[in-house]
Amino acid sequence: MAPTEQYLLVSAALFVIGCVGVLSRRNLLVVLMSIELMLNAANLTFATFARASGLIDGQIVVFFVIAVAAAEAAVGLAIVVALFRKKETVNLDRFTMLHQ
Amino acid sequence: MKPPVITPEIVQAILPFVILALGATAITMTGIWKSKRGALLSLIVLLISAWKLGPLVEGGPTITWAGAIVADRLSMLLSAVLVCSGLLTVLIARPVLRRENNDRPEFYGLLLFSLSGMLLIVSTTNLLVIFLALELLSLPLYILCGYNREDARGGEAALKYFLLGSFSSAIFLYGTALLFGATGTIDLAAMVEGDRLLSITGALLVLSGFLFKVGAVPFHMWAPDVYDGAPTPVTSFMATSVKVACFGVLLRLFALAGEAGGPFALLMRGENMGNVLWWIAVLTMTVGNISALTQSNIKRMLAFSSIAHAGYIFLGLIPGSGSVDVRGVLYYLIAYVFMTTGAFAVVAALSSRDRGREVTGVERYAGLGFRRPYLGLAMTVFMISLAGIPPTAGFFGKYLLFSSALDRGLTPLVVIAVLNSALSVYYYLRPVVVFYMRDTDRPVQVDDSITLKLAVFIGVVCVLWGGFAPDLGSLPGVPTILGWVEASAAALP
Numbered sequence: 001m002a003p004t005e006q007y008l009l010v011s012a013a014l015f016v017i018g019c020v021g022v023l024s025r026r027n028l029l030v031v032l033m034s035i036e037l038m039l040n041a042a043n044l045t046f047a048t049f050a051r052a053s054g055l056i057d058g059q060i061v062v063f064f065v066i067a068v069a070a071a072e073a074a075v076g077l078a079i080v081v082a083l084f085r086k087k088e089t090v091n092l093d094r095f096t097m098l099h100q
Numbered sequence: 101m102k103p104p105v106i107t108p109e110i111v112q113a114i115l116p117f118v119i120l121a122l123g124a125t126a127i128t129m130t131g132i133w134k135s136k137r138g139a140l141l142s143l144i145v146l147l148i149s150a151w152k153l154g155p156l157v158e159g160g161p162t163i164t165w166a167g168a169i170v171a172d173r174l175s176m177l178l179s180a181v182l183v184c185s186g187l188l189t190v191l192i193a194r195p196v197l198r199r200e201n202n203d204r205p206e207f208y209g210l211l212l213f214s215l216s217g218m219l220l221i222v223s224t225t226n227l228l229v230i231f232l233a234l235e236l237l238s239l240p241l242y243i244l245c246g247y248n249r250e251d252a253r254g255g256e257a258a259l260k261y262f263l264l265g266s267f268s269s270a271i272f273l274y275g276t277a278l279l280f281g282a283t284g285t286i287d288l289a290a291m292v293e294g295d296r297l298l299s300i301t302g303a304l305l306v307l308s309g310f311l312f313k314v315g316a317v318p319f320h321m322w323a324p325d326v327y328d329g330a331p332t333p334v335t336s337f338m339a340t341s342v343k344v345a346c347f348g349v350l351l352r353l354f355a356l357a358g359e360a361g362g363p364f365a366l367l368m369r370g371e372n373m374g375n376v377l378w379w380i381a382v383l384t385m386t387v388g389n390i391s392a393l394t395q396s397n398i399k400r401m402l403a404f405s406s407i408a409h410a411g412y413i414f415l416g417l418i419p420g421s422g423s424v425d426v427r428g429v430l431y432y433l434i435a436y437v438f439m440t441t442g443a444f445a446v447v448a449a450l451s452s453r454d455r456g457r458e459v460t461g462v463e464r465y466a467g468l469g470f471r472r473p474y475l476g477l478a479m480t481v482f483m484i485s486l487a488g489i490p491p492t493a494g495f496f497g498k499y500l501l502f503s504s505a506l507d508r509g510l511t512p513l514v515v516i517a518v519l520n521s522a523l524s525v526y527y528y529l530r531p532v533v534v535f536y537m538r539d540t541d542r543p544v545q546v547d548d549s550i551t552l553k554l555a556v557f558i559g560v561v562c563v564l565w566g567g568f569a570p571d572l573g574s575l576p577g578v579p580t581i582l583g584w585v586e587a588s589a590a591a592l593p
Binding site for chain 1: 228231232235239242243246249252253255256257258259260262263266267269270271273274276277278280281284285286325326328329
């Protein structure tokens with residue numbers, strides 16, 4: 001079995017990739033996926049710590065987070081679809097009405 | 101470990117929350133037969149919830165399931181404030197939705213769902229429950245921002261709020277995971293300082309998640325755009341209730357950390373400039389106030405003003421040489437709810453839509469002060485309260501926060517805060533000047549519905565009551581906001 005540190009490194013890497021994705025990508029769907037990646041990074045961290053310490057709390061959290069992530073994706077995609085119907089694009093840079 | 105037992109006290113403690121959640125579900129369902137009674141039903145649900153909340157405000161604490169539900173006087177006072185804010189929002193929302201031909205029960209259902217999340221988040225110390233409640237309060241709000249589908253700006257506001265909101269939730273969750281690793285628990289009350297690096301990183305990430313939600317610098321960029329693009333009743337709800345809920349959590353978090361140590365105590369060390377909270381407070385109030393100076397759109401102006409107010413509230417969260425100023429923060433939050441909701445109610449009465457786009461420029465108010473004396477007077481009361489001029493609740497809240505901060509040795513911070521508040525008088529008085537000192541012949545439609553008037557009236561009464569009542573406090577039998585606040589503050593360590 002791989003030591004705890006390696007799992008933590010993987011989850012930290014996932015989190016950073018997600019963060020960079022949210023901040024730098026312009027495609028809305030990719031941004032949504034990056035957010036999911038960040039949530040899953042947190043899940044992996046929870047599971048790792050739960051296993052390393054033998055405490056069940058962390059694994060319970062993961063179940064709740066999976067459910068919440070699904071709800072969040074549903075709302076997010078609905079908003080994206082509603083906007084796509086108006087503008088026919090999923091490029092973030094095209095949504096600029098609020099600055100005027 | 102024994103399975104948790106459900107006692108009558110626990111049922112009582114979660115009843116207000118359960119009523120809201122069930123009511124929200126029921127109201128959303130009435131959409132099937134295109135019911136127009138959403139507002140009425142939600143008012144009934146809110147009043148039942150408030151009625152069940154009443155006895156708890158005076159009662160003792162119920163702590164259960166390892167801190168998953170903490171029903172003490174603090175959480176009950178915050179819940180009561182939140183329910184009040186929900187009532188006012190319904191009063192403001194109904195006429196606005198009616199005149200836009202958009203009065204559907206989903207709006208009120210989502211509002212109540214969000215409110216139930218807020219009630220939950222202020223009555224827990226468990227990080228998992230905090231995360232769930234945070235999502236429960238945020239997800240309906242994302243939808244509400246884009247509620248008006250004719251309005252493209254509302255859709256964009258929803259998108260922006262959703263992206264940054266879920267981004268901040270993810271950051272918060274990762275911070276929670278690190279804290280769990282460092283301390284071996286997700287109950288804030290049981291946390292002791294574990295591994296130093298993990299603790300500090302985790303605490304910082306959790307804090308950033310909340311900074312996003314309350315719109316504190318450097319995570320405030322979304323606030324003006326989202327507040328501007330969302331429908332006015334939703335903006336009012338976001339600007340007040342979300343702040344009350346999140347500052348409620350921060351208050352509990354820092355009060356617990358100040359007492360028992362743990363990861364968050366690490367963030368609170370260091371005097372003045374050495375403290376991360378010090379910088380957040382200074383930057384938030386300064387950036388908020390300076391940006392508000394140049395706004396001519398009143399919704400954007402109130403958005404920046406709400407950022408500035410978050411900065412003042414942070415003043416109370418810095419322990420300095422003493423402990424967290426629970427009394428000042430609570431009083432300020434209550435004052436802030438009534439003055440901001442009141443101001444937004446006036447904005448809602450005066451706004452109109454031009455090809456789907458909401459028009460809320462300050463110049464529209466020219467001359468209304470004399471043609472609509474009561475409305476003008478109400479707006480003046482709200483503005484001087486926001487600026488912190490006596491005899492209003494806003495002034496007394498600032499007085500409590502600043503004087504307590506001076507006692508805790510935060511003199512430089514108080515000086516900056518007072519300068520900021522002087523600066524803010526300029527932009528708060530501008531709508532008042534336009535109201536009374538300019539005139540046009542251009543007719544402006546004013547919404548005369550009774551519920552809007554009621555919301556404005558409640559706002560004025562509470563703002564003035566909060567401003568005058570501190571002096572009446574010595575009279576027996578006169579209830580004061582300060583009295584309730586002090587009783588709640590005693591609930592925390």
